[in-house]
Amino acid sequence: xxxxxxxxxxxxxxxxxxxxxxxxxxxxxxxxxxxxxxxxxxxxxxxxxxxxxxxxxxxxxxxxxxxxxxxxxxxxxxxxxxxxxxxxxxxxxxxxxxxxxxxxxxxxxxxxxxxxxxxxxxxxxxxxxxxxxxxxxx
Amino acid sequence: xxxxxxxxxxxxxxxxxxxxxxxxxxxxxxxxxxxxxxxxxxxxxxxxxxxxxxxxxxxxxxxxxxxxxxxxxxxxxxxxxxxxxxxxxxxxxxxxxxxxxxxxxxxxxxxxxxxxxxxxxxxxxxxxxxxxxxxxxxxxxxxxxxxxxxxxxxxxxxxxxxxxxxxxxxxxxxxxxxxxxxxxxxxx
Numbered sequence: 001x002x003x004x005x006x007x008x009x010x011x012x013x014x015x016x017x018x019x020x021x022x023x024x025x026x027x028x029x030x031x032x033x034x035x036x037x038x039x040x041x042x043x044x045x046x047x048x049x050x051x052x053x054x055x056x057x058x059x060x061x062x063x064x065x066x067x068x069x070x071x072x073x074x075x076x077x078x079x080x081x082x083x084x085x086x087x088x089x090x091x092x093x094x095x096x097x098x099x100x101x102x103x104x105x106x107x108x109x110x111x112x113x114x115x116x117x118x119x120x121x122x123x124x125x126x127x128x129x130x131x132x133x134x135x136x137x138x
Numbered sequence: 139x140x141x142x143x144x145x146x147x148x149x150x151x152x153x154x155x156x157x158x159x160x161x162x163x164x165x166x167x168x169x170x171x172x173x174x175x176x177x178x179x180x181x182x183x184x185x186x187x188x189x190x191x192x193x194x195x196x197x198x199x200x201x202x203x204x205x206x207x208x209x210x211x212x213x214x215x216x217x218x219x220x221x222x223x224x225x226x227x228x229x230x231x232x233x234x235x236x237x238x239x240x241x242x243x244x245x246x247x248x249x250x251x252x253x254x255x256x257x258x259x260x261x262x263x264x265x266x267x268x269x270x271x272x273x274x275x276x277x278x279x280x281x282x283x284x285x286x287x288x289x290x291x292x293x294x295x296x297x298x299x300x301x302x303x304x305x306x307x308x309x310x311x312x313x314x315x316x317x318x319x320x321x322x323x324x325x326x
Contacts, residue, residue: 012309013309016308016309016312016313017284019312019315019316020280020283020284020308020311020312021284023265023269023284023315024281024284024285024287026261026262026265027155027158027262027265027266027269027281027285028155028285029258029262030158030262030266031154031155031157031158032154034154034157034158038157038167038171039154041171041175042153042154042157042171042174045153045171045174045175045178045179046146046149046150046153046178048175048178048179049145049149049175049178049179049181049182049183050142050145050146050149050182052179052182052183053141053142053145053182053183053186054183054186054187055141
Protein backbone atom coordinates (compact mmCIF):
# COMPACT_ATOMS: atom_id res chain seq x y z
CA UNK A 1 0.00 0.00 0.00
CA UNK A 2 1.48 3.31 -1.08
CA UNK A 3 1.07 6.49 0.94
CA UNK A 4 0.05 9.76 -0.61
CA UNK A 5 2.14 12.94 -0.15
CA UNK A 6 0.07 14.27 2.74
CA UNK A 7 0.33 10.96 4.59
CA UNK A 8 4.06 10.99 4.02
CA UNK A 9 4.36 14.54 5.38
CA UNK A 10 2.33 13.60 8.42
CA UNK A 11 4.52 10.58 9.04
CA UNK A 12 7.66 12.70 8.73
CA UNK A 13 6.24 15.28 11.14
CA UNK A 14 5.41 12.55 13.65
CA UNK A 15 8.90 11.10 13.40
CA UNK A 16 10.43 14.55 13.79
CA UNK A 17 8.42 15.12 16.94
CA UNK A 18 9.38 11.77 18.41
CA UNK A 19 13.05 12.31 17.74
CA UNK A 20 12.90 15.91 18.94
CA UNK A 21 11.28 14.92 22.21
CA UNK A 22 13.71 12.07 22.71
CA UNK A 23 16.67 14.37 22.21
CA UNK A 24 15.11 16.90 24.57
CA UNK A 25 14.81 14.18 27.22
CA UNK A 26 18.50 13.49 26.92
CA UNK A 27 19.28 17.18 27.21
CA UNK A 28 17.16 17.37 30.36
CA UNK A 29 19.19 14.57 31.91
CA UNK A 30 22.33 16.60 31.24
CA UNK A 31 20.85 19.81 32.59
CA UNK A 32 20.11 18.10 35.90
CA UNK A 33 23.77 17.23 36.34
CA UNK A 34 25.21 20.71 36.31
CA UNK A 35 28.29 21.33 38.48
CA UNK A 36 27.71 22.68 41.97
CA UNK A 37 29.34 26.03 41.25
CA UNK A 38 27.00 26.57 38.30
CA UNK A 39 23.89 25.73 40.31
CA UNK A 40 25.08 28.06 43.06
CA UNK A 41 25.60 30.88 40.57
CA UNK A 42 22.13 30.26 39.21
CA UNK A 43 20.69 30.30 42.73
CA UNK A 44 22.47 33.60 43.41
CA UNK A 45 21.20 35.05 40.12
CA UNK A 46 17.68 34.01 41.04
CA UNK A 47 18.03 35.78 44.39
CA UNK A 48 19.25 38.97 42.72
CA UNK A 49 16.36 38.87 40.27
CA UNK A 50 13.81 38.35 43.02
CA UNK A 51 15.23 41.28 44.97
CA UNK A 52 14.69 43.51 41.92
CA UNK A 53 11.08 42.50 41.38
CA UNK A 54 8.67 45.31 42.22
CA UNK A 55 6.49 44.28 45.10
CA UNK A 56 2.75 44.32 44.51
CA UNK A 57 0.84 46.83 46.63
CA UNK A 58 0.32 45.23 49.99
CA UNK A 59 -2.86 45.51 51.98
CA UNK A 60 -2.72 44.76 55.65
CA UNK A 61 -6.04 43.25 56.37
CA UNK A 62 -7.02 41.76 59.65
CA UNK A 63 -10.35 40.09 59.56
CA UNK A 64 -12.38 39.41 62.59
CA UNK A 65 -14.59 36.40 62.86
CA UNK A 66 -18.31 36.25 62.55
CA UNK A 67 -20.10 39.51 61.94
CA UNK A 68 -17.84 41.05 59.37
CA UNK A 69 -15.59 42.91 61.78
CA UNK A 70 -12.88 43.94 59.45
CA UNK A 71 -9.97 46.30 59.83
CA UNK A 72 -9.24 45.69 56.26
CA UNK A 73 -9.12 49.09 54.75
CA UNK A 74 -12.66 50.45 54.66
CA UNK A 75 -13.42 52.97 57.46
CA UNK A 76 -10.15 53.56 59.23
CA UNK A 77 -8.15 54.71 56.22
CA UNK A 78 -10.00 58.06 55.76
CA UNK A 79 -10.01 58.58 59.55
CA UNK A 80 -6.27 58.02 59.69
CA UNK A 81 -5.77 60.47 56.82
CA UNK A 82 -7.83 63.16 58.58
CA UNK A 83 -5.92 62.61 61.83
CA UNK A 84 -2.65 63.02 59.99
CA UNK A 85 -3.80 66.30 58.44
CA UNK A 86 -5.01 67.59 61.82
CA UNK A 87 -1.72 66.69 63.48
CA UNK A 88 0.15 68.48 60.72
CA UNK A 89 -1.99 71.63 61.09
CA UNK A 90 -1.54 71.62 64.88
CA UNK A 91 2.19 71.34 64.42
CA UNK A 92 2.28 74.32 62.07
CA UNK A 93 0.18 76.37 64.49
CA UNK A 94 2.44 75.54 67.44
CA UNK A 95 5.59 76.37 65.50
CA UNK A 96 4.11 79.72 64.36
CA UNK A 97 3.03 80.59 67.90
CA UNK A 98 6.42 79.83 69.41
CA UNK A 99 8.13 81.76 66.66
CA UNK A 100 6.04 84.94 67.25
CA UNK A 101 6.59 84.65 71.01
CA UNK A 102 10.31 84.52 70.46
CA UNK A 103 10.19 87.62 68.24
CA UNK A 104 8.17 89.56 70.84
CA UNK A 105 10.60 88.59 73.58
CA UNK A 106 13.57 89.64 71.52
CA UNK A 107 12.02 93.05 70.69
CA UNK A 108 11.15 93.64 74.33
CA UNK A 109 14.69 92.88 75.40
CA UNK A 110 16.06 95.37 72.86
CA UNK A 111 13.64 98.09 73.99
CA UNK A 112 14.47 97.51 77.63
CA UNK A 113 18.16 97.67 76.92
CA UNK A 114 17.75 100.92 74.98
CA UNK A 115 15.57 102.58 77.59
CA UNK A 116 17.71 101.58 80.54
CA UNK A 117 20.92 102.68 78.86
CA UNK A 118 22.41 106.17 79.32
CA UNK A 119 20.95 108.43 76.65
CA UNK A 120 23.48 110.58 74.78
CA UNK A 121 22.33 114.27 74.38
CA UNK A 122 22.69 114.16 70.61
CA UNK A 123 19.95 111.52 70.51
CA UNK A 124 17.44 114.36 70.92
CA UNK A 125 18.57 115.72 67.55
CA UNK A 126 17.52 112.45 65.91
CA UNK A 127 14.06 112.97 64.36
CA UNK A 128 13.33 109.26 64.57
CA UNK A 129 14.05 109.18 68.30
CA UNK A 130 11.90 112.25 68.87
CA UNK A 131 9.09 110.61 67.00
CA UNK A 132 9.58 107.47 69.13
CA UNK A 133 9.26 109.54 72.28
CA UNK A 134 6.08 111.20 70.99
CA UNK A 135 4.55 107.84 70.11
CA UNK A 136 5.52 106.34 73.46
CA UNK A 137 4.06 109.35 75.28
CA UNK A 138 0.76 108.79 73.50
CA UNK B 139 4.87 35.82 50.05
CA UNK B 140 2.99 33.94 47.37
CA UNK B 141 4.03 36.27 44.58
CA UNK B 142 7.72 35.91 45.37
CA UNK B 143 7.48 32.15 45.72
CA UNK B 144 5.69 31.87 42.39
CA UNK B 145 8.34 33.87 40.61
CA UNK B 146 11.12 31.99 42.39
CA UNK B 147 9.61 28.63 41.44
CA UNK B 148 9.31 29.72 37.82
CA UNK B 149 12.91 30.90 37.66
CA UNK B 150 14.10 27.72 39.33
CA UNK B 151 12.19 25.66 36.77
CA UNK B 152 13.81 27.34 33.78
CA UNK B 153 17.26 28.37 34.97
CA UNK B 154 19.18 25.19 34.19
CA UNK B 155 17.81 24.81 30.69
CA UNK B 156 18.33 28.52 30.12
CA UNK B 157 21.95 28.16 31.16
CA UNK B 158 22.51 25.24 28.82
CA UNK B 159 20.83 27.05 25.95
CA UNK B 160 23.05 30.05 26.51
CA UNK B 161 26.09 27.79 26.59
CA UNK B 162 25.09 26.23 23.28
CA UNK B 163 24.97 29.72 21.80
CA UNK B 164 27.96 31.50 23.30
CA UNK B 165 30.09 28.48 24.24
CA UNK B 166 31.31 30.17 27.39
CA UNK B 167 29.92 29.16 30.78
CA UNK B 168 30.70 32.45 32.54
CA UNK B 169 29.10 34.45 29.77
CA UNK B 170 26.11 32.09 29.78
CA UNK B 171 25.65 32.62 33.52
CA UNK B 172 25.76 36.39 33.04
CA UNK B 173 23.21 36.15 30.24
CA UNK B 174 20.85 34.04 32.34
CA UNK B 175 21.19 36.43 35.27
CA UNK B 176 20.44 39.41 33.02
CA UNK B 177 17.39 37.65 31.63
CA UNK B 178 16.13 36.76 35.11
CA UNK B 179 16.57 40.34 36.32
CA UNK B 180 14.81 41.80 33.29
CA UNK B 181 11.89 39.44 33.70
CA UNK B 182 11.64 40.24 37.42
CA UNK B 183 11.98 43.99 36.97
CA UNK B 184 9.69 44.43 34.00
CA UNK B 185 7.24 41.55 33.85
CA UNK B 186 6.83 40.20 37.36
CA UNK B 187 3.41 41.80 37.56
CA UNK B 188 2.19 39.95 34.46
CA UNK B 189 0.17 36.76 34.85
CA UNK B 190 2.54 33.87 35.48
CA UNK B 191 1.22 32.07 32.40
CA UNK B 192 2.89 34.75 30.29
CA UNK B 193 6.30 34.29 31.88
CA UNK B 194 7.61 31.30 29.84
CA UNK B 195 7.46 32.90 26.36
CA UNK B 196 8.49 36.27 27.80
CA UNK B 197 11.50 34.75 29.49
CA UNK B 198 12.54 32.91 26.35
CA UNK B 199 12.30 36.13 24.36
CA UNK B 200 14.31 38.02 26.96
CA UNK B 201 16.92 35.26 27.06
CA UNK B 202 17.25 35.32 23.27
CA UNK B 203 17.63 39.10 23.33
CA UNK B 204 20.18 38.92 26.13
CA UNK B 205 22.16 36.41 24.07
CA UNK B 206 22.03 38.69 21.04
CA UNK B 207 23.16 41.59 23.21
CA UNK B 208 26.12 39.52 24.34
CA UNK B 209 27.12 38.89 20.74
CA UNK B 210 26.75 42.57 19.95
CA UNK B 211 28.97 43.45 22.88
CA UNK B 212 31.57 41.00 21.71
CA UNK B 213 31.47 42.58 18.27
CA UNK B 214 32.51 39.31 16.76
CA UNK B 215 30.74 39.60 13.48
CA UNK B 216 32.08 36.33 12.19
CA UNK B 217 30.80 34.47 15.22
CA UNK B 218 27.47 36.21 15.00
CA UNK B 219 27.09 35.30 11.37
CA UNK B 220 28.16 31.76 12.00
CA UNK B 221 25.79 31.27 14.90
CA UNK B 222 22.78 32.99 13.49
CA UNK B 223 23.02 32.06 9.87
CA UNK B 224 19.86 30.80 8.29
CA UNK B 225 21.26 30.23 4.89
CA UNK B 226 22.16 26.63 5.17
CA UNK B 227 20.33 24.19 3.00
CA UNK B 228 18.49 21.33 4.61
CA UNK B 229 20.81 18.90 2.95
CA UNK B 230 23.65 18.86 0.52
CA UNK B 231 23.96 15.14 0.47
CA UNK B 232 21.95 13.48 -2.26
CA UNK B 233 22.51 10.02 -0.82
CA UNK B 234 21.20 10.90 2.59
CA UNK B 235 17.70 9.61 3.27
CA UNK B 236 15.99 11.70 5.93
CA UNK B 237 13.05 9.44 6.35
CA UNK B 238 15.13 6.33 6.74
CA UNK B 239 17.35 8.01 9.32
CA UNK B 240 14.42 9.48 11.24
CA UNK B 241 12.71 6.14 11.35
CA UNK B 242 15.86 4.45 12.52
CA UNK B 243 16.55 7.01 15.26
CA UNK B 244 13.01 7.72 16.39
CA UNK B 245 12.06 4.05 16.32
CA UNK B 246 14.84 2.78 18.53
CA UNK B 247 13.92 1.68 21.99
CA UNK B 248 15.66 2.70 25.18
CA UNK B 249 17.47 -0.60 25.48
CA UNK B 250 18.91 -0.19 22.03
CA UNK B 251 20.04 3.30 22.90
CA UNK B 252 22.28 2.02 25.68
CA UNK B 253 25.12 1.78 23.27
CA UNK B 254 28.09 -0.37 24.14
CA UNK B 255 30.45 1.98 22.40
CA UNK B 256 29.42 5.14 24.26
CA UNK B 257 28.45 5.89 27.77
CA UNK B 258 25.35 7.97 28.34
CA UNK B 259 27.57 10.93 29.15
CA UNK B 260 29.42 10.56 25.90
CA UNK B 261 26.18 10.30 23.98
CA UNK B 262 24.87 13.39 25.73
CA UNK B 263 28.08 15.22 24.99
CA UNK B 264 27.79 14.37 21.30
CA UNK B 265 24.15 15.38 21.19
CA UNK B 266 25.04 18.69 22.81
CA UNK B 267 27.88 19.18 20.35
CA UNK B 268 25.52 18.51 17.45
CA UNK B 269 23.04 21.00 18.85
CA UNK B 270 25.82 23.51 19.29
CA UNK B 271 26.63 23.15 15.62
CA UNK B 272 23.12 24.00 14.48
CA UNK B 273 22.49 27.44 13.00
CA UNK B 274 21.26 29.74 15.73
CA UNK B 275 17.66 30.10 14.62
CA UNK B 276 17.26 26.38 14.09
CA UNK B 277 18.73 25.68 17.50
CA UNK B 278 16.43 28.22 19.14
CA UNK B 279 13.36 26.83 17.45
CA UNK B 280 14.29 23.25 18.28
CA UNK B 281 15.03 23.97 21.95
CA UNK B 282 11.96 26.13 22.47
CA UNK B 283 9.61 23.62 20.86
CA UNK B 284 10.96 20.35 22.18
CA UNK B 285 12.88 21.28 25.32
CA UNK B 286 10.92 24.23 26.66
CA UNK B 287 7.77 22.64 25.26
CA UNK B 288 6.32 25.86 23.92
CA UNK B 289 3.75 25.44 21.20
CA UNK B 290 4.34 26.74 17.69
CA UNK B 291 2.59 30.06 18.34
CA UNK B 292 4.50 30.68 21.58
CA UNK B 293 7.78 29.77 19.91
CA UNK B 294 7.02 32.15 17.05
CA UNK B 295 6.26 34.93 19.54
CA UNK B 296 9.44 34.22 21.49
CA UNK B 297 11.55 34.20 18.34
CA UNK B 298 9.79 37.11 16.67
CA UNK B 299 9.01 35.18 13.49
CA UNK B 300 6.08 33.45 11.80
CA UNK B 301 4.72 30.08 12.81
CA UNK B 302 5.70 28.77 9.39
CA UNK B 303 9.29 29.77 10.03
CA UNK B 304 9.22 27.95 13.36
CA UNK B 305 8.05 24.75 11.69
CA UNK B 306 10.71 25.06 9.02
CA UNK B 307 13.48 25.74 11.56
CA UNK B 308 12.37 22.83 13.73
CA UNK B 309 12.17 20.43 10.83
CA UNK B 310 15.58 21.39 9.54
CA UNK B 311 17.05 21.18 13.02
CA UNK B 312 15.73 17.67 13.61
CA UNK B 313 16.94 16.51 10.22
CA UNK B 314 20.37 18.05 10.77
CA UNK B 315 20.63 16.44 14.20
CA UNK B 316 19.51 13.09 12.85
CA UNK B 317 22.09 13.27 10.12
CA UNK B 318 24.88 14.35 12.46
CA UNK B 319 24.08 11.71 15.06
CA UNK B 320 23.75 8.96 12.52
CA UNK B 321 27.13 9.88 11.10
CA UNK B 322 28.61 9.40 14.57
CA UNK B 323 26.76 6.19 15.18
CA UNK B 324 24.75 7.77 17.97
CA UNK B 325 21.30 6.60 18.91
CA UNK B 326 19.70 9.07 21.28
